[in-house]
Amino acid sequence: MIHLAFVMAFLPYNTLVVASGVAAVGCAAGVIGTFGVLRKRALVGDAAAHATLVGVALALLVTGQRNLAVLLVGGLVSAMVAIVLLVLIRKFTRTRDDAATAIVLSVSFGLGITLISGMVSRGIPGSGGLERFLLGHTASLTANDALLLGTVSVVGVLCIVVGLKEATMVAFDPDFAAASGWPAATLDLVLIALIAVMVVVGLPAAGAVLVTALVVIPPAVARQWTERLIPMLVIAGLVGFLSALSGVVISSLAVQVPTGPVVVLVATAFLVLSIFGAPCRGILWRTRAVSSLSSEFLTKTEVGVATPTGTERRP
């Protein structure tokens, strides 16, 4: 971390602003992703992420503007359309959940890629560099873009902070919440919409292919370290923040590297560390606990077996 702070001190102003904005996105993605993961909606987020490309491309085609806000609104619309399609497929066909998600994900992604490459090859103005939305590329962001991303992230986190009771109740037990008079289905929809928003503002940082990692990995890391919800939200936010921040800084030093893979690799490093080293749930801890338990058991058994023969006195 000290290295990171040291490097940041020498970064140009624009990179610094962009890094802060994207770090805020990472933090919010971790917090909102926590509820996504707890509600078992990770794959829905992935389908929404892959569907954003269609909207980004269409937004450029329709408005002719290469403005980040416009492109992201387009991405959000197509992400929501994908989610609605997913719900409809589940409701009106006998396709199973996982298959339905895979279908929506691949079809919308294929459509997005076709649109983007078609636009690039025809030389439609502004379409150059659209493929950056595939893997994320923060170097081209302006300070204004970063401000937009940061603002949306802060609003997203505020939604969770304000509605913590409602979100927890519905995520844990939607039937109990509904029976108690809460609009569980609507709250579920709001949660999915929030995930879609985070996936969209995560696009510049991680790209359509990798942005799910930003929503899923930090909560997975956090769950390893705690058994309580609020600490889990804080840790997930922190891990998301650090992953996104170091991703931006590292990729700004090595210009050829897209931001997304770096962000994901940093987050994965946290995950590997946590899977092995976390207290209680970590593999190392569990192995130690099991071996100490079994050695205790063995000693007791030995005592149990040894005592009768030991006390047996020879005549």
Place this chain on the structure above:
Amino acid sequence: MTGNNSAPEVHADNPMLEWHDLTVAYGRRPVLWNVDFEIQDPCLFGIIGPNGAGKSTLLKASLDLVQRAGGTVRFWGQRLAEVRSKIAYVPQRETVDWDFPVSVMDVVRMGATSRLGWFRRGGKRERELALASLDHVGLADFAKRQIGKLSGGQQQRVFLARALAREAEIYLLDEPMAGVDAGSQEQIFSILAELRDQGKLVVAVHHDIRTAAQWFDAIALVDMRLVAAGPTAEVLTPENLTMTYSGRLGILDEIGEAVERRGRTS
């Protein structure tokens, strides 16, 4: 969800809970047909029937958790929306993820805060209510434990405590004895009987006829339709039980015969 308004008006002529021609279908497959009966007074009421008889669906349809194809449900003669704060639901234990990062206390507090308005987290009163409910089910010592680190019986008691924290008048429980050892069953049944003695109505979906006969004051036998309903001794007759479980017994007999025939021919 709406605050602690006064107890609903109890009209002597309105039963605490009544179903009229309740019909539920999943897609085109009917699950419950024209269920029609009422529970007049506070009691410990069992809904008994074979697997897939629609017992859980009966509770869920009463709480608007699944859509009704027809019929009505009334609490004290009123619609659910008007009396929701007086009703507590205990879902089946397997419906939630017990690895969820919450403590026993957190879950029971959800019962207390579920009665507050939007965005209100509750304070001392809710905390004390939750603690009292936990104490009631004998789990006060486990308040800080993560819910996954409990036995089946303890988890079921956490769910019961969450319902108690709603301070309701009617309790609807879905299989509260599933995966619960005999000792915990006894404990849970005594808490339910205590609620009945305090003038509450307790309706529980249950699968074991023997314990049902021992504990419930009244019973409804259900097998996609209402077979019989009334005081336990009158309902649990051999004829009624055969009618309730006949479909299944018939299938079992057929399988038995088929196996026998194959044994002979080979």
